[in-house]
Amino acid sequence: xxxxxxxxxxxxxxxxxxxxxxxxxxxxxxxxxxxxxxxxxxxxxxxxxxxxxxxxxxxxxxxxxxxxxxxxxxxxxxxxxxxxxxxxxxxxxxxxxxxxxxxxxxxxxxxxxxxxxxxxxxxxxxxxxxxxxxxxxxxxxxxxxxxxxxxxxxxxxxxxxxxxxxxxxxxxxxxxxxxxxxxxxxxxxxxxxxxxxxxxxxxxxxxxxxxxxxxxxxxxxxxxxxxxxxxxxxxxxxxxxxxxxxxxxxxxx
Amino acid sequence: xxxxxxxxxxxxxxxxxxxxxxxxxxxxxxxxxxxxxxxxxxxxxxxxxxxxxxxxxxxxxxxxxxxxxxxxxxxxxxxxxxxxxxxxxxxxxxxxxxxxxxxxxxxxxxxxxxxxxxxxxxxxxxxxxxxxxxxxxxxxxxxxxxxxxxxxxxxxxxxxxxxxxxxxxxxxxxxxxxxxxxxxxxxxxxxxxxxxxxxxxxxxxxxxxxxxxxxxxxxxxxxxxxxxxxxxxxxxxxxxxxxxxxxxxxxxx
Numbered sequence: 038x039x040x041x042x043x044x045x046x047x048x049x050x051x052x053x054x055x056x057x058x059x060x061x062x063x064x065x066x067x068x069x070x071x072x073x074x075x076x077x078x079x080x081x082x083x084x085x086x087x088x089x090x091x092x093x094x095x096x097x098x099x100x101x102x103x104x105x106x107x108x109x110x111x112x113x114x115x116x117x118x119x120x121x122x123x124x125x126x127x128x129x130x131x132x133x134x135x136x137x138x139x140x141x142x143x144x145x146x147x148x149x150x151x152x153x154x155x156x157x158x159x160x161x162x163x164x165x166x167x168x169x170x171x172x173x174x175x176x177x178x179x180x181x182x183x184x185x186x187x188x189x190x191x192x193x194x195x196x197x198x199x200x201x202x203x204x205x206x207x208x209x210x211x212x213x214x215x216x217x218x219x220x221x222x223x224x225x226x227x228x229x230x231x232x233x234x235x236x237x238x239x240x241x242x243x244x245x246x247x248x249x250x251x252x253x254x255x256x257x258x259x260x261x262x263x264x265x266x267x268x269x270x271x272x273x274x275x276x277x278x279x280x281x282x283x284x285x286x287x288x289x290x
Numbered sequence: 291x292x293x294x295x296x297x298x299x300x301x302x303x304x305x306x307x308x309x310x311x312x313x314x315x316x317x318x319x320x321x322x323x324x325x326x327x328x329x330x331x332x333x334x335x336x337x338x339x340x341x342x343x344x345x346x347x348x349x350x351x352x353x354x355x356x357x358x359x360x361x362x363x364x365x366x367x368x369x370x371x372x373x374x375x376x377x378x379x380x381x382x383x384x385x386x387x388x389x390x391x392x393x394x395x396x397x398x399x400x401x402x403x404x405x406x407x408x409x410x411x412x413x414x415x416x417x418x419x420x421x422x423x424x425x426x427x428x429x430x431x432x433x434x435x436x437x438x439x440x441x442x443x444x445x446x447x448x449x450x451x452x453x454x455x456x457x458x459x460x461x462x463x464x465x466x467x468x469x470x471x472x473x474x475x476x477x478x479x480x481x482x483x484x485x486x487x488x489x490x491x492x493x494x495x496x497x498x499x500x501x502x503x504x505x506x507x508x509x510x511x512x513x514x515x516x517x518x519x520x521x522x523x524x525x526x527x528x529x530x531x532x533x534x535x536x537x538x539x540x541x542x543x
Binding site for chain 1: 325328329407411414415417418419420443444445447448481514516517518519520522524525526527528530531534535538539541542
């Protein structure tokens with residue numbers, strides 16, 4: 038049975054303050070819950086229907102609190118419009134820098150990404166292109182926001198997100214002579230530039246691009262050229278689209 | 291003054307049936323209305339504040355019905371959560387094939403794209419990469435849906451969308467020996483394939499990819515390879531992300 042208090046807890050995870058206090062985040066929908074069960078993340082509570090349990094006979098029901106209920110009750114607790122047969126409360130992993138090595142690895146650095154859908158899509162792109170870590174400015178939307186989690190289509194369980202003082206991080210990268218890339222209107226054509234295997238690609242805010250404070254650490258300015266021949270040229274690409282094109286260019290070579 | 295009937299008309303354009311009947315679509319927000327004024331599209335009605343008019347002294351106020359009102363009234367009529375100082379009722383252009391030539395041009399063909407945000411983003415990508423036309427299956431979401439229009443960030447005014455019987459169109463392309471590309475899990479690595487300057491790139495449905503009925507006309511199967519080394523590999527890329535990577539690969543060469 039799903040208590041009123043538990044429903045309150047589930048719904049409270051819509052707010053960062055409550056996620057921080059409990060150390061939990063919310064995962065909804067059969068496919069996403071399956072991903073969480075397969076992942077290394079620790080599940081605290083699984084709420085699901087008996088049908089879901091029947092379909093997943095391998096679940097170690099001793100490993101966490103299991104609450105069996107009906108789909109109407111899950112619907113009541115859910116933040117989604119079309120909830121399914123399962124939701125899970127999952128422990129947030131520790132926010133940790135030690136897992137990448139900038140002498141070898143390529144990471145993405147996010148400068149004030151605001152839209153949860155964009156962050157979820159960027160996680161999914163990083164996952165596809167084998168990029169293990171997103172370094173996020175402290176004002177970037179929280180990666181455990183339920184909308185980010187859902188938009189990531191499971192990538193949240195494979196990609197590390199590390200929130201830190203981005204200018205400080207980039208300053209250290211500059212001192213260590215790690216290449217720092219960012220896209221700018223006056224950058225060099227990404228298709229013609231030599232791109233290194235390691236380093237940092239900065240992705241800027243949806244409306245304003247890379248901030249001045251962060252931009253000063255960029256060592257290699259890139260441009261994704263437009264092929265439009267229209268008089269009214271498009272002004273910009275969506276940040277997730279620019280991320281995809283950058284990752285594709287860095288990884289294909 | 292904005293009459294009740296006009297407000298009703300504005301809001302009715304949320305539905306395709308009403309857009310079809312009136313031949314109009316709705317454009318909201320200062321930036322999008324500016325784009326509509328700069329475009330070749332015919333404006334039927336401009337609803338805006340006096341501040342908007344002051345900021346745009348070049349507007350030919352004889353060319354359409356002009357309704358000056360306050361922002362509270364615009365808010366009342368608007369479908370947006372944060373409406374601004376202007377909205378416009380714009381005439382839909384004719385749905386027309388004659389504007390591209392497959393012996394020279396590259397076009398995108400959309401097979402049952404359902405999400406308005408995805409279609410808007412695909413329009414924006416086409417705009418950036420100088421692709422003039424989207425050929426859409428009849429079950430693809432309407433490009434004059436207000437959510438598509440807003441997500442296109444103005445691309446709707448520069449990119450033609452043509453709704454047609456997609457299998458029939460592709461059958462003709464096959465007969466004319468036009469290359470037809472599509473991404474499949476068993477396709478050839480897009481980074482290594484020779485890609486032609488002209489032809490058709492098919493983009494499939496969000497959940498199911500390219501349908502069997504449409505897939506049979508593909509002459510060149512492509513794959514965007516994943517670089518993930520994770521045990522649980524990501525299953526797919528979002529369709530707009532795949533579109534961006536395809537367009538980037540076709541255009542950069």
